[in-house]
Amino acid sequence: MKSCGVVVEYNPFHNGHLYHLEESKKHAEADCMIAIMSGNFLQRGEPAIIDKWYRTKAALLGGADLVLELPFLYAVQHSDYFSQGAIQTLAEVGVDSICFGSENGRITAFTEAFEHMNKHQEEYDVTVRRYLNEGYSYPEASRLGYESIAFPSGSIDLTQPNNILGYSYVKQLLTYAPDIEPLTVLRKNNHYHDEEIHGKIASATSIRKELLEEKGMTEKAEQSLPPSTVEVLHQYKNNHGIWHDWEAYFHLLQYKIMTMEESTLRCFHGVDEGLEYRLKRTIKEATTFHQFISSLKTKRYTWTRLQRTLAHILVGTDKQEARVFLRETPPPYARILGMSETGKKYLRAVKKETSIPLITQPQQLDHEMLDLEARAAAAYYSVLTPERRVDQLKREYGPPVIHS
Amino acid sequence: MKSCGVVVEYNPFHNGHLYHLEESKKHAEADCMIAIMSGNFLQRGEPAIIDKWYRTKAALLGGADLVLELPFLYAVQHSDYFSQGAIQTLAEVGVDSICFGSENGRITAFTEAFEHMNKHQEEYDVTVRRYLNEGYSYPEASRLGYESIAFPSGSIDLTQPNNILGYSYVKQLLTYAPDIEPLTVLRKNNHYHDEEIHGKIASATSIRKELLEEKGMTEKAEQSLPPSTVEVLHQYKNNHGIWHDWEAYFHLLQYKIMTMEESTLRCFHGVDEGLEYRLKRTIKEATTFHQFISSLKTKRYTWTRLQRTLAHILVGTDKQEARVFLRETPPPYARILGMSETGKKYLRAVKKETSIPLITQPQQLDHEMLDLEARAAAAYYSVLTPERRVDQLKREYGPPVIHS
Numbered sequence: 001m002k003s004c005g006v007v008v009e010y011n012p013f014h015n016g017h018l019y020h021l022e023e024s025k026k027h028a029e030a031d032c033m034i035a036i037m038s039g040n041f042l043q044r045g046e047p048a049i050i051d052k053w054y055r056t057k058a059a060l061l062g063g064a065d066l067v068l069e070l071p072f073l074y075a076v077q078h079s080d081y082f083s084q085g086a087i088q089t090l091a092e093v094g095v096d097s098i099c100f101g102s103e104n105g106r107i108t109a110f111t112e113a114f115e116h117m118n119k120h121q122e123e124y125d126v127t128v129r130r131y132l133n134e135g136y137s138y139p140e141a142s143r144l145g146y147e148s149i150a151f152p153s154g155s156i157d158l159t160q161p162n163n164i165l166g167y168s169y170v171k172q173l174l175t176y177a178p179d180i181e182p183l184t185v186l187r188k189n190n191h192y193h194d195e196e197i198h199g200k201i202a203s204a205t206s207i208r209k210e211l212l213e214e215k216g217m218t219e220k221a222e223q224s225l226p227p228s229t230v231e232v233l234h235q236y237k238n239n240h241g242i243w244h245d246w247e248a249y250f251h252l253l254q255y256k257i258m259t260m261e262e263s264t265l266r267c268f269h270g271v272d273e274g275l276e277y278r279l280k281r282t283i284k285e286a287t288t289f290h291q292f293i294s295s296l297k298t299k300r301y302t303w304t305r306l307q308r309t310l311a312h313i314l315v316g317t318d319k320q321e322a323r324v325f326l327r328e329t330p331p332p333y334a335r336i337l338g339m340s341e342t343g344k345k346y347l348r349a350v351k352k353e354t355s356i357p358l359i360t361q362p363q364q365l366d367h368e369m370l371d372l373e374a375r376a377a378a379a380y381y382s383v384l385t386p387e388r389r390v391d392q393l394k395r396e397y398g399p400p401v402i403h404s
Numbered sequence: 405m406k407s408c409g410v411v412v413e414y415n416p417f418h419n420g421h422l423y424h425l426e427e428s429k430k431h432a433e434a435d436c437m438i439a440i441m442s443g444n445f446l447q448r449g450e451p452a453i454i455d456k457w458y459r460t461k462a463a464l465l466g467g468a469d470l471v472l473e474l475p476f477l478y479a480v481q482h483s484d485y486f487s488q489g490a491i492q493t494l495a496e497v498g499v500d501s502i503c504f505g506s507e508n509g510r511i512t513a514f515t516e517a518f519e520h521m522n523k524h525q526e527e528y529d530v531t532v533r534r535y536l537n538e539g540y541s542y543p544e545a546s547r548l549g550y551e552s553i554a555f556p557s558g559s560i561d562l563t564q565p566n567n568i569l570g571y572s573y574v575k576q577l578l579t580y581a582p583d584i585e586p587l588t589v590l591r592k593n594n595h596y597h598d599e600e601i602h603g604k605i606a607s608a609t610s611i612r613k614e615l616l617e618e619k620g621m622t623e624k625a626e627q628s629l630p631p632s633t634v635e636v637l638h639q640y641k642n643n644h645g646i647w648h649d650w651e652a653y654f655h656l657l658q659y660k661i662m663t664m665e666e667s668t669l670r671c672f673h674g675v676d677e678g679l680e681y682r683l684k685r686t687i688k689e690a691t692t693f694h695q696f697i698s699s700l701k702t703k704r705y706t707w708t709r710l711q712r713t714l715a716h717i718l719v720g721t722d723k724q725e726a727r728v729f730l731r732e733t734p735p736p737y738a739r740i741l742g743m744s745e746t747g748k749k750y751l752r753a754v755k756k757e758t759s760i761p762l763i764t765q766p767q768q769l770d771h772e773m774l775d776l777e778a779r780a781a782a783a784y785y786s787v788l789t790p791e792r793r794v795d796q797l798k799r800e801y802g803p804p805v806i807h808s
Contacts, residue, residue, distance in 0.1 A: 250790075251656075251786065251790070252655075252656065252659050254786070254790075254793075255656050255659075255660075255782075255783070255786040256659075256660070258779065258782035258783070258786070258797075259718070259719055259720040259779045259782055259783050259786075260720055260779075261720075261722075261775065261779075264720075284794065284797060285794055286790075286794075287790035287791055287793075287794060288790065314663070315663055316663040316664055316665075316668075318665075371665060375662065375663045375664075375665075378659070378662035378663055379659070379662070379663050382655065382658070382659040382662070382663075386654075386655070386658075386690075386691035386692065387691050389658075389691075390688065390689055390690075390691055393662075393688055
């Protein structure tokens with residue numbers, strides 16, 4: 001059975017994702033599509049609009065055969081750790097290829113960029129370090145670093161966000177699992193961060209913005225979503241009462257920051273360079289999450305970096321535990337969130353060959369990182385009513401979603 | 405100017421408190437009544453129904469001349485530390501006497517009990533230790549200890565809650581400030597914990613129960629309150645939107661407990677003897693605060709002890725800081741919450757003679773315990789809407805209530 005892996009967030013699963021799954025399957029000539037998906041918190045540090053179980057269901061209905069969870073600690077990270085966790089896990093479950101979407105569409109553009117980086121790594125590092133010392137944010141310093149080493153024409157432009165992720169996937173593969181074939185498909189609609197929904201394919205960001213602002217499904221949003229996702233979104237809201245966004249969590253966050261001393265805040269993953277003082281000062285006057293981050297933001301900290309750090313504060317990720325776990329290569333386990341019949345068959349075949357345990361429920365494994373997962377779930381569901389919260393916390397220990 | 409000190413919580417200030425202030429003033433032949441009052445969290449570990457500023461106003465309108473704040477760390481403690489903090493502070497501001505309410509009404513009953521305890525301290529200690537080791541709660545072990553040393557008739561019954569506080573006041577005075585005269589007045593209505601409101605004097609507990617259950621003022625409650633308190637209660641609700649009770653804080657508490665590891669919970673003041681494990685286990689199924697404490701309760705932990713510990717978790721009182729500060733005798737400062745003209749005159753007279761600083765605003769003093777006070781205020785106001793919360797936090801740094 002030939003399998004192809006994709007790294008996804010599906011927040012929510014939209015027509016672009018459907019297209020990507022279908023195209024990847026064709027391009028990879030795969031029988032089984034394996035998605036590794038961020039759980040309840042995403043790479044940019046946001047809480048998912050609906051939880052990982054409903055997003056898994058949408059993914060299976062959209063053609064995924066196996067959905068694995070990228071653990072919280074790897075998901076809410078800048079792209080290097082994010083890719084590391086995702087790609088290494090896919091490698092461990094024996095995928096034959098990995099396929100990602102790109103604006104460029106040619107895999108050679110990425111592999112050439114990798115070779116060029118290898119040749120000029122030191123130059124790049126020196127430049128980045130210089131700009132970091134001058135107080136630039138990491139993404140900005142990195143961009144200037146890429147500029148300084150003059151990539152050949154036809155190579156990818158590493159300043160475009162989706163290229164950065166794609167590039168880091170390729171880097172991981174070529175370094176960690178060179179037998180796995182990197183593939184890319186051209187993204188439909190070049191506008192990764194566009195705020196308006198265009199026609200039938202729109203960015204997840206714009207769809208979420210529409211849904212949250214209108215507090216309900218709109219015609220515009222519906223056009224960009226497969227009917228199964230529309231259904232799943234409705235079901236979630238009916239059963240849980242809300243669609244999640246950071247504003248819902250703000251009072252918990254402000255409570256936590258206000259009742260902790262600087263010395264305690266400093267212990268959370270991402271609270272570096274004196275950020276704890278800025279947090280304590282700024283939280284006093286903040287009345288919304290958006291206002292809070294706006295006030296926090298300086299040249300040094302990007303919005304997403306701050307958002308991720310706040311997610312780690314919300315969940316309570318300790319620096320020590322982060323340091324220990326992030327060093328683990330590959331990630332210590334993979335949790336299966338959902339599977340189709342094909343996915344089930346595939347699992348039966350590879351189960352004995354994987355070097356990391358594949359679990360369907362956390363109680364099957366005794367690993368400290370699962371405590372952090374439990375806390376992430378607890379934080380995520382804290383905004384539900386008490387009874388729903390108690391139920392959803394139980395779901396965390398339940399079985400995968402089965403799609404027959 | 406002759407002054408008399410009273411130890412109060414005024415949650416809320418009712419007719420019984422009014423009577424007590426008037427009687428104490430007469431009995432002590434005082435010109436100036438000085439109340440030391442718990443702030444926003446009370447000795448039994450509850451959040452005050454309205455904040456300390458409004459309760460101060462009610463107290464001044466009811467005849468208090470000076471209202472001092474018993475710092476959070478001393479207020480939310482079992483009776484020994486509570487008394488220690490309160491009595492020592494009153495001593496430091498130079499009161500001539502201290503007057504408390506009792507079921508007995510004779511001060512000699514208390515002083516005799518003190519002398520009897522001194523003679524039989526060791527016996528008592530041995531008995532208490534034995535019962536504690538058998539898993540009894542401290543109040544229960546203490547009661548059995550008192551039983552074992554056979555107090556003379558006419559001495560007080562130390563199993564009645566208000567006698568315990570009165571006794572500890574007397575103990576503090578006779579040990580720490582023997583020049584101050586202990587006085588007692590007979591409480592009207594012998595039922596300290598009665599749940600039904602009788603006539604015009606009712607317990608603060610029953611009044612709060614009525615107000616919170618009916619979510620508004622009732623005729624029954626109004627009969628037990630001075631008109632000024634009725635007014636103050638209305639004003640608070642209009643300006644802040646709520647009357648506070650533990651249920652309002654439950655979602656913050658459950659969020660905090662669920663996103664902390666046992667090792668972190670263990671660092672909070674009062675989380676001893678493995679309580680951190682019980683907290684983590686029990687919180688999962690709890691949907692209300694009441695249900696949570698009911699599930700937590702065992703023979704070993706009384707309701708109030710648990711409630712206090714949960715208040716310390718809510719605010720984030722660290723064991724280390726508690727240990728250091730509780731050892732300070734007398735408390736390191738006293739904050740003036742409010743004063744009448746008489747109180748102002750009194751302060752002018754004693755200011756130079758007090759050995760501890762008297763402050764009107766936290767920024768006048770650089771002391772670590774004020775950070776804990778700020779956190780207590782932040783926790784208390786966390787249940788207001790964001791804008792009100794920001795305003796009230798500023799109030800924490802504002803001036804005392806002046807009653808002319």
